[in-house]
Structures are given as C-alpha cells and as structure tokens.
Amino acid sequence: MLSLPPWYYCNLCAFSSGTSQGVEAVVRARVGGTAELGCSLTPLSTGVTTPNLFPLHVVEWVRLGYNVPILIKFGVYAPRVHPNYKGRVSLTRGASLLVEGLSLEDEGWFECRILLLDCTTDEFRNGTWTFLSITAPPVFIKTPPTFVEVLLGDSLTLSCGAHGNPRPTVIWHKDEHLQSLSLFLPLSQVLNGTLSLAPVTRETSGMYKCHVSNSEGNLTHTTQLQVKGPPLIIIAPEDTTLNISQDAVLQCQAEAYPSNLTYEWWKQGQNVYHIDYLKTRVKILVDGTLLIPSLVPEDTGIYTCIPTNGLMTPPSASAHLKVKHPARVGRMPRETYLPTGMRGVIFCPVQAEPPMLFVNWTKDGNNLNLDNVPGWKVNSEGSVFIATANDDAVGMYTCTAYNSYGTMGQSEPTKVILQDPMTLAILFFVMVLKSLSPSLLAPGLSRLPEGNMSGHLSQSTSSVSCLRTNWALGPSVKSPLSGRRVSTSFN
Numbered sequence: 001m002l003s004l005p006p007w008y009y010c011n012l013c014a015f016s017s018g019t020s021q022g023v024e025a026v027v028r029a030r031v032g033g034t035a036e037l038g039c040s041l042t043p044l045s046t047g048v049t050t051p052n053l054f055p056l057h058v059v060e061w062v063r064l065g066y067n068v069p070i071l072i073k074f075g076v077y078a079p080r081v082h083p084n085y086k087g088r089v090s091l092t093r094g095a096s097l098l099v100e101g102l103s104l105e106d107e108g109w110f111e112c113r114i115l116l117l118d119c120t121t122d123e124f125r126n127g128t129w130t131f132l133s134i135t136a137p138p139v140f141i142k143t144p145p146t147f148v149e150v151l152l153g154d155s156l157t158l159s160c161g162a163h164g165n166p167r168p169t170v171i172w173h174k175d176e177h178l179q180s181l182s183l184f185l186p187l188s189q190v191l192n193g194t195l196s197l198a199p200v201t202r203e204t205s206g207m208y209k210c211h212v213s214n215s216e217g218n219l220t221h222t223t224q225l226q227v228k229g230p231p232l233i234i235i236a237p238e239d240t241t242l243n244i245s246q247d248a249v250l251q252c253q254a255e256a257y258p259s260n261l262t263y264e265w266w267k268q269g270q271n272v273y274h275i276d277y278l279k280t281r282v283k284i285l286v287d288g289t290l291l292i293p294s295l296v297p298e299d300t301g302i303y304t305c306i307p308t309n310g311l312m313t314p315p316s317a318s319a320h321l322k323v324k325h326p327a328r329v330g331r332m333p334r335e336t337y338l339p340t341g342m343r344g345v346i347f348c349p350v351q352a353e354p355p356m357l358f359v360n361w362t363k364d365g366n367n368l369n370l371d372n373v374p375g376w377k378v379n380s381e382g383s384v385f386i387a388t389a390n391d392d393a394v395g396m397y398t399c400t401a402y403n404s405y406g407t408m409g410q411s412e413p414t415k416v417i418l419q420d421p422m423t424l425a426i427l428f429f430v431m432v433l434k435s436l437s438p439s440l441l442a443p444g445l446s447r448l449p450e451g452n453m454s455g456h457l458s459q460s461t462s463s464v465s466c467l468r469t470n471w472a473l474g475p476s477v478k479s480p481l482s483g484r485r486v487s488t489s490f491n
Contacts (some may be wrong), residue, residue: 025128030216031136033102037061038130039095039112050329056117061094064109064129071097086438099132104165107134137217138168142193143210144223151472152229152312155198160221162193162209168212172426175206200227205257215394230314231307237290237319244325248292252305252317263288264306272303295323297351327352327401336397339421346384346416348399355404356382362410364395394418 029035060069061275064166066082069134071089081089084101093096095112130197142161149428150156162168170193172181181188181195185204189196197204210221235253242248254261263284265272272290274280283291288307292299300323308314330349338344350356359382361368370376375387382401386393393416400410419427 012196015489020308026128026133028133028135029099029102031102031104031134034098034100035102035106036092037097037099037110037112037132037133039097039114040093058115058436059087059091059115060113061097062111062113062117063112069113086468087350104134104136104163106166107132110160134165135216138162138212138214138219140163140212140219140221143221144208146223148223148225150200150204150225150367152202152227155196156200156204156225157197158195158208158210158225159196160193160212162212162219164212164214164216165214166214168214171211171213173209173211202227202229202232202272226257228257228311230312231261231309233305233307233315233317236317237303237305239320239322241322241324242295244295244297244323246295247297248290248295248321250290250292250303250305250319250321252288252290252307254288254307254315256307256311258309258311260309261288261307262309264308265290266304266306267301294316295325297325297328297353299323301351322353324353324405325407326408327356327403329399329401329411332399332412333412334412334414336416337419337424338386338393338416338422340418342388342389342421345379345394346386346390346393346397346414348382348384348401350382350399350401352401352403354404357404358382359402360400361399362400368397389418391418441487 025038025429027035027037030272039061056075059071059073061071062069068082069080070082070085071079071091073091073339079091081087087099090098097110097112097116099106108326109129109131109474140160142159142164144158144160148156148158156474159174160172160424162170165279170190172195174181174185177184181190185197193210195208198389205225205227208223208225210223212219231254233252233254235251237250237252240248240250248266252263254263265282265284267275268280272282277296278292288306290303295418301323302318302320304316304318306314306316330351332347332349336346338346344443348359348361350359359377359378360385361370370378370384373392377385378384382399395416396413397409400407400415
C-alpha cells in the first residue's frame with residue numbers, strides 16, 4: 001500500500017485545477033500513446049499568505065476506484081506513485097498529470113487535488129474530475145485456425161473475437177463476396193462473432209474472412225475451409241456406339257477432397273479386370289478414362305465408373321457401349337436331339353448388331369431349300385422349325401446369319417439325331433438330377449449325351465406321364481418322391 005509522508009497530515013488548504021468547478025472534462029488518447037490531464041495552480045482562497053507564484057503545496061492525483069492516490073508530490077521531494085503506474089506517470093507544467101504507455105485499463109475518472117501547506121483557513125475543495133478515454137484499434141483475442149478440414153454433413157463453428165475501443169464490430173465474408181453470408185449460405189448463422197455452419201455441404205468450402213473494425217482501424221483474419229467427402233463426378237461416361245475393331249474411349253472424371261482418387265470400371269456387375277476377354281485389353285487412365293482397344297462383339301454392355309477416395313459411399317455413373325458388327329452365330333451343339341414324330345427346332349444362336357436380316361441353312365453340305373420340305377420353316381430368330389421330326393431331319397446342319405454389315409461366317413456343324421420321346425424324357429430328368437447332385441445317379445446314368453437335348457425337349461408337343469422318380473437313383477439312396485408319380489408334359 002502507498003504510504004503517506006508525515007507532512008501530509010499538516011494543516012492544508014486547497015487549490016483547484018484550472019478548469020471550472022463541477023465541470024466534467026474529457027481527455028481522449030490512443031492505446032500506446034501519452035495523455036496529459038490538466039491541472040493548474042490557481043488559489044481558491046484569499047487566505048494564502050505565501051507571496052510566491054507557486055506556494056508550498058502538495059499535489060495528489062486520485063483515480064476513481066483506487067483506495068489511495070496514484071501520485072503524490074510534495075515540494076522538491078520525489079513523487080510517490082501507485083505500483084500500477086510506476087514509471088508511467090509524472091507531473092508536467094505544474095500539477096498536470098502525464099500518463100505514458102497507455103492501455104485500455106487506464107480508462108477512467110481522475111481528480112487533481114492541490115493542497116497548500118501555508119494558509120490561514122481550513123477551507124478544502126476537490127478539483128474537477130476528468131475522464132480519460134482510451135481509444136484503441138481492434139486486436140484479435142480469438143481467431144480460428146488458418147486451415148480447417150470438416151467432413152461432409154458435419155457441423156462446424158468458426159469463432160472470431162477482438163477487443164478495442166470503441167468496441168469492434170465483427171463481420172464474416174466468404175471468398176470475394178461482400179454480401180451477407182446468408183445470401184449464398186442459407187444455413188449459416190453468426191452470433192457474437194462466431195460463425196456456425198450446419199450441415200456442411202460441398203459449397204461450404206472456400207476462404208472465410210473475419211473482418212473486425214472500429215473508428216481506430218480494422219483487421220482481417222482468413223481461414224481456408226476444406227470439406228472432406230466422397231468424389232463428385234463432373235464428367236460422366238456417355239452411351240457410345242462403335243464398329244467392331246475400333247477403339248472405345250469412355251470418359252469419367254471426378255473431383256474430391258482429399259484428392260487421392262482411384263477409379264474402378266465394372267461391366268454389368270463385374271470388375272473389368274476380372275473378365276477374361278477384357279482384362280488383358282482394357283486400360284484405366286489416371287484421369288479415369290477407360291480404354292478398350294480393338295472392340296469385339298462381346299464388349300457390348302453397360303459399363304459403370306466408380307471413383308473413390310476412401311471416404312463414405314462412392315458415386316457411380318454408367319453408360320451403354322454398343323459394338324456394331326456383321327452377324328455371327330454363337331456356339332452350336334455338336335449334336336441336336338429331336339423327338340421322333342413330334343415337333344422340334346434346330347437352333348441357330350445368332351448375334352447381330354444391327355439386327356439380323358436373314359439366315360441361310362445347309363444340310364449335309366448342300367443349301368437347305370425349305371420349299372421342298374413340307375412343314376419346315378425358318379422362324380424370326382433364324383432357327384429351323386420342324387412340324388414332325390422324321391428321318392428326313394437326320395443329318396449335319398450349319399447356319400449363316402446376315403445383317404446390314406454382312407456375316408462373320410458359317411456356324412460349326414450340328415448333327416441332328418432322332419430319339420424316342422420317352423428316352424429323351426428320361427435323359428432330361430437325369431440331366432436335372434445331375435445338376436443337383438451327381439452322387440444321386442446310378443453308375444450307368446452318370447454320363448449324358450452331348451447336345452441341346454433339353455432345349456428341344458421343350459419344343460415337343462406330346463406328354464410323357466406317370467414316370468416313377470426312383471428310376472435313376474443309386475441302390476443305397478431313397479428318393480424323397482418314392483412311390484409318387486409325376487406327370488410331365490413337353491410343349
């Protein structure tokens with residue numbers, strides 16, 4: 001605590017400062033600067049007997065809220081100064097108080113008191129109260145990081161605060177926009193300098209500027225915000241039609257943060273690198289483009305691009321690739337079984353883009369003239385329909401398909417064999433059981449004839465009924481349908 005010297009308790013009389021009694025004065029200064037609080041030695045009483053211009057006196061400066069004066073000066077003695085003002089206050093031009101190194105904490109009410117030691121009256125008067133107003137430009141006391149990452153869909157707050165005098169205002173801007181954030185970020189809110197964003201979208205990414213200002217100056221703090229999330233496809237693949245042997249280029253480009261993008265391409269649910277006829281030919285470029293050189297008919301299909309950076313669920317985009325080629329015939333069975341005396345079909349598995357125009361057939365090396373065979377015709381799919389299968393149907397057959405691009409050649413030959421309908425039915429059931437579990441078959445039925453027997457059975461018009469289901473089971477296996485009869489028809 002500031003101690004008072006013994007002379008302070010002598011009989012004193014008062015002088016006032018040079019300003020009028022009872023009038024409040026205001027002194028304005030800036031943080032870091034210097035302020036002078038005026039106080040002159042003007043006698044208030046005629047009881048002063050000292051003829052000197054400045055009689056023996058005590059000067060004290062008090063501050064509202066302090067228990068003791070912040071400065072006391074008596075005669076030629078060194079002044080006593082409050083610890084909070086040590087080295088920062090002094091008297092100038094008589095009794096005026098000079099305050100240096102101003103801070104916002106120095107703002108307040110001050111009073112100058114002049115106490116004369118040589119007077120004939122006990123009169124005492126306070127001096128005028130002076131308000132020291134400290135102005136200060138804004139100074140940040142709280143700022144967000146200069147770089148912030150946030151996950152797509154999450155919420156985010158950016159806090160910004162500053163002190164100064166007058167109190168600074170806080171305004172947030174995004175990128176180069178000077179308008180209110182709510183105009184282009186409707187879900188944003190600003191309260192007491194804190195910017196709230198929820199939920200975060202891709203459009204939230206950008207440069208955010210916290211601008212604080214008052215009459216003394218302004219400051220700006222910039223934060224770069226990046227939203228982490230799955231890729232966004234900006235160039236999607238497009239449906240493409242090309243000719244056989246041409247090279248296909250399917251574009252797919254995405255952007256994302258983080259930008260560690262990888263691309264996958266799938267064809268109808270299967271990775272292109274897992275498809276035998278594609279995996280050695282395709283290439284996926286760094287930018288996501290899929291290259292398929294020297295197209296073949298099998299390349300036709302739906303291709304799906306899937307970019308990913310390991311975050312959340314990746315997007316996808318699909319396109320249909322159509323390969324135009326001359327008509328061709330797929331794999332023909334080496335043997336074709338027809339039910340004797342019943343309807344049957346000799347299939348020609350045509351693949352054509354553009355669509356097939358017609359199919360030519362040969363039998364035993366000669367062109368097949370259907371006009372010479374009553375009840376025979378070529379249907380819309382290019383297959384030969386036979387109303388009644390007999391010995392005339394037996395032989396070696398080939399087919400050649402054509403479209404507007406031409407043909408890719410003749411099919412492999414298939415040998416037509418007549419078979420008793422009952423035998424075909426039994427073989428059909430054996431084939432079904434074999435597909436379920438070969439161990440259920442008796443040893444003599446473990447081998448089936450090759451060909452498209454099952455397909456031709458479906459063309460038959462007769463019915464084979466009352467077949468016991470335990471006819472093809474091994475001796476140690478009991479059929480779950482034993483003793484029951486199944487009626488099976490062939491249309």
